[in-house]
Amino acid sequence: MPIRADHLWLYPIDWTQLSRAIRFDRAGGRCEHCRRPHGERVFHLGDGVWWDRRDVRWRDGRGRRVRLPRRDLLNDGRWTRVVLACAHLNHDPTDSMGQNLAALCQRCHMLHDGPEHRRRRWLNRHYARALGDLFNGPYPKLGAEWIVPIGGLSLLAA
Numbered sequence: 001m002p003i004r005a006d007h008l009w010l011y012p013i014d015w016t017q018l019s020r021a022i023r024f025d026r027a028g029g030r031c032e033h034c035r036r037p038h039g040e041r042v043f044h045l046g047d048g049v050w051w052d053r054r055d056v057r058w059r060d061g062r063g064r065r066v067r068l069p070r071r072d073l074l075n076d077g078r079w080t081r082v083v084l085a086c087a088h089l090n091h092d093p094t095d096s097m098g099q100n101l102a103a104l105c106q107r108c109h110m111l112h113d114g115p116e117h118r119r120r121r122w123l124n125r126h127y128a129r130a131l132g133d134l135f136n137g138p139y140p141k142l143g144a145e146w147i148v149p150i151g152g153l154s155l156l157a158a
């Protein structure tokens with residue numbers, strides 16, 4: 001996952017080497033959540049179940065061995081090229097201790113970051129609305145008619 005430009009200064013100066021050490025030295029080039037191998041095309045069923053060609057077995061989204069899925073493999077199956085990224089498990093890029101980092105494939109990375117992304121979207125939406133309240137007044141069209149401007153400032157109506 002690319003690093004946002006405004007977050008770049010939060011990462012340690014040796015992030016490239018640290019990320020490589022986590023992904024390839026510690027994790028052996030496999031996702032630490034589902035065991036998918038970096039750089040390989042993987043056949044999967046869209047729900048996390050995938051074919052591990054190296055170990056000749058089906059695995060689930062947590063890397064555990066599963067039986068042959070009773071599904072239409074030709075219709076449900078897809079190919080994906082796996083790309084490992086080094087993720088911050090607590091979402092804090094200033095905390096780059098080993099136990100806070102994990103080598104994750106793009107699927108596991110999105111699943112791990114999903115709740116944090118939703119939280120940030122909610123925060124950004126409310127932050128933008130709060131700035132609008134501060135500088136542009138109330139939003140009666142958005143159901144906030146209970147906010148009444150007094151002397152140029154918006155305060156709660158009694």
Ligand SMILES: [Zn+2]
Pocket residue numbers: 031032033034035036104105106107108109
């Ligand atoms: Zn994974």
